[in-house]
Each structure stands twice: as C-alpha cells, then as structure tokens.
Amino acid sequence: MDVYNTILSETFLNIVAAIIILLFGLIFGRFFSKLIKKILKELEVDRILKKQTKRKILLEDGISSIIKYIIYFIALIMALNQIGLTTTILYIVLIVILVLLIIFIILAVKDFIPNFISGLFIYRKRTIEVGDNIKIREIEGKVINVNLVETKIKTKTGDFVYIPNSMLNKELFVKKK
Numbered sequence: 001m002d003v004y005n006t007i008l009s010e011t012f013l014n015i016v017a018a019i020i021i022l023l024f025g026l027i028f029g030r031f032f033s034k035l036i037k038k039i040l041k042e043l044e045v046d047r048i049l050k051k052q053t054k055r056k057i058l059l060e061d062g063i064s065s066i067i068k069y070i071i072y073f074i075a076l077i078m079a080l081n082q083i084g085l086t087t088t089i090l091y092i093v094l095i096v097i098l099v100l101l102i103i104f105i106i107l108a109v110k111d112f113i114p115n116f117i118s119g120l121f122i123y124r125k126r127t128i129e130v131g132d133n134i135k136i137r138e139i140e141g142k143v144i145n146v147n148l149v150e151t152k153i154k155t156k157t158g159d160f161v162y163i164p165n166s167m168l169n170k171e172l173f174v175k176k177k
Contacts, residue, residue, distance in 0.1 A: 011083075018079035025075020033068035037061065048123060052147045111164070112149065118165035119148035128168065128175070136163060136173035 040046075040060040049057045077094065122128055128151060132143045141155040151168060153161045 014083045018082040021079040021082055022075055025072055025078070029068040029071035029075070032071060033064040036067050037064035040064070043120060045120075048120065048148060111166075114166040115149045115164045118169040119146075119150075121169060122146060122151075122165055123148070132175055134173050134175050136168065136171050139163070 037060050040063060046056075046058060046060050049055075049059060077090070080090075123146070128134060128143055128146055130143055130146060133141070134143060134153065139153065139155065139161050141153040141161065143151060144154050144160070145152040148165070150162045150164050153163060155161060
C-alpha cells in the first residue's frame with residue numbers, strides 16, 4: 001500500500017508541476033511578446049516599413065507572435081517532460097528543427113540586419129536625405145533614395161550606385177551642400 005501511495009503522490013506532484021510549468025510558460029510568453037512588441041513599436045518599425053515600401057507590413061505583431069508561440073512550445077515540451085511523456089527522439093527532432101531554423105535565419109538575414117539597423121539610425125538622425133550630395137570612398141553623387149537597407153546615389157556620369165546603409169555608418173563620408 002505504501003508503494004502505491006508513493007507512486008500516486010509522485011504522479012500527482014509531476015502533474016501539478018507540469019501544470020505550473022504550462023502556466024508560467026503562458027505568462028512568460030505573453031510578457032515577452034508584449035515586451036518585444038513595445039520595443040518594436042518604440043522603434044516605429046511598422047511605420048518606417050510602410051513609408052519605405054508603401055505597403056502595410058505588420059512586423060511588430062508578427063515577430064511578437066512568433067516569440068510568444070516559441071515560448072509556449074518550449075513550456076509544453078518541458079511540461080510533457082515533467083510527466084514523462086517525452087522521449088529522446090522528440091528532443092532530437094526538436095534540436096534538428098531548431099538548428100535548421102537558426103541556420104536558415106542566419107543565412108537569410110546576415111546582411112539584412114546590419115543594413116536595416118543602420119537604415120533606422122540614418123532615418124532617425126536624418127544624416128542623409130534625398131537631394132544631398134555625398135562622397136563615400138571614390139563614389140560621389142546626389143542621393144536619389146534612402147530606404148531601410150540601401151541608399152541610391154546618382155553619380156555625375158548618370159550611373160546609379162546602391163550603397164548598403166551599414167557601409168554609410170561604418171565609412172567616413174562627406175556631405176556637400
């Protein structure tokens with residue numbers, strides 16, 4: 001009878017712990033989702049993207065939702081593990097999926113993120129605006145367009161040169177009036 005009570009109490013405690021893990025996962029998921037959304041809203045990412053692309057892109061909502069569901073998924077896996085329903089195969093599949101996802105994201109945005117962040121700085125500080133004449137390295141011309149990823153310059157010979165915004169933040173450039 002003592003063995004039966006011990007097993008029953010351990011099972012009950014594991015189920016309670018799993019429920020607590022799920023609740024904390026729901027709370028943390030909502031909290032971090034709102035935090036990320038607030039940060040992106042503070043950076044005015046949606047407004048800047050709309051202005052640059054002329055399309056309404058809900059990046060703030062999308063990224064915050066992805067973060068929330070990733071936290072929910074992790075909490076679910078931890079709760080299942082607490083009651084002993086996960087296996088080594090589930091962990092292997094999860095690790096493979098996460099590694100592939102991380103590799104895909106890194107390859108997809110390795111140049112985009114620095115240029116995007118530099119574009120935000122250029123946009124907020126207004127260091128370069130349409131109509132400015134600038135010289136960076138041996139490239140000199142009039143700024144035709146500044147977006148979040150690159151700046152388009154028309155040279156004196158009539159050529160169009162696209163300069164990544166990260167280069168404009170890293171390199172010394174001269175702004176001529």
